[in-house]
Amino acid sequence: MTRGIEHALLGGPAESGPKPDGRRARWEKHKQARRTELTDGTIAAIRELGADVGMDEIAGHIGISKTVLYRYFTDKNDLGVAVTFRFFETTLLPRLTDAISDEVDEYTLTRTVIEVYVNAVADEPALYRFAWSASPTSSVTSAESEKIVAQLLNATLVSRFDERSGDSSGAQVWSYMLVGAMQRAVDWWMVDRPIELPELIDYLVMMVWSSIVGVAASNGSRELFMAAPPAMPDPAPLPAPGAETDPDAGTATDSPA
Template sequence: MPARQTTAAAARAAVVAAANATKGLEAALRGAADDIPDGKPDGRKQRWQQHKEERRAELVDGTLTAVRALGADIGMDEIASHIGVSKTVLYRYFTDKNDLNTAAMVRFIEVTLLPRLTEALIDDVDEFTMTRAVISIYVQTIADETQIYTFVTSSKFSSPTVLADSEKLIAQVVAFAMNERLSHRGLDTAGFETWAYALVGGVQLATHWWMVERTLSQEQLIDHLTMLVWTSFVGIAEVGGSAAVFNSREHPLPEFGVAPSTTAT
């Protein structure tokens, strides 16, 4: 199968896996209170559950619109007013602001961040171009959605478990694409999940730090992150992905003091 078809097939599978994981995450976060008991399914309850899911999604989309318009410190009264419903309606579908915040995070990842990242991961480009594109899209999306990002990661309302699970969704997509790319080149991919989770976690934490501190430009952040991730890929490729080969080698640092020339001779 041609490389492009292989990558596209892998990406489609990754999209399905990510979508399923997102749905599973949201259900788990709501708890088991809405679960259908064992035995014969209750048709009316199933219909109500579907209606509830659809209504929740509408209210979450409205919340994201309200946050974009009014800022990350928006309260439940302001959210309800901007959507055009009473606060009582919000509390009918969300137990509190934590619940709404969690649903907003999942929705943002599902409909905004993951589709953009996946599109970059399935593009028929070389590995370096793809690496920089994925990092650029992640940073740009977060930078473009400053109010949303602040709202869903607020220390007052966010849950460490939810944040970890949301990061897991992104890492799973990256891991799948990485495994396909490396295995297609004949590398040992035993460590692909470790690599994906470490790299995604590093990029996310660095971007979070940058969103708070802003001590360098967005382009500089992308440059530094690309350098970190790409040199990791190169190091993995040099040993064929094998930890045994890596451990059998010496690991001297290159000579310091003179920066390599950036101009062609």
């Protein structure tokens, strides 16, 4: 399932209509290639000079005039969106497609994908801050890249539920819900990092996996779920302070002295 998925998602269907003018097509191809080159130069400048770098500093770091930069980007917001998507395209998407494997169980797959996403964002705080300051409505995943992640997740959910002879009709709604919630949680965390990174990952895994288990309990069927919503379980006893959980036994054990 995962072979060629990046090409399928990014390539899309061939456009129909009249054949474009040759010179215009060549110019558009050159313009896109130049934008990509300048975006890569901007990413290098941000990594070296920090998130507060200005357009003059970016142009100087690349070795061009600011006029040239504005020839290919309308403003800093446009450049911020380009940086966002380029980071997604070159860093996040390849890691996600590598992480998705048919060989692992669902829990391992869930945790691996969350770790890949969160670590990729956490490793690039300057790029995140630049994209966010350039456009407060943007983040490390723009609307278009969020759509691609949701499509990737949707394909995975449909495949797994088909294997269970389950109902995958809600997979697209679920995909966008998971991607959007994850993005908002990481956006919040990146501002002040109020908890440690491993804690954030654990909480996200706990919440996403609980959602997966809940949906799987009704085999993805909206009708089955609505006919008999699961009851709230009794609270499990929390581990005592200074104790750690034994994952094999499912109970808390004293920490070694």
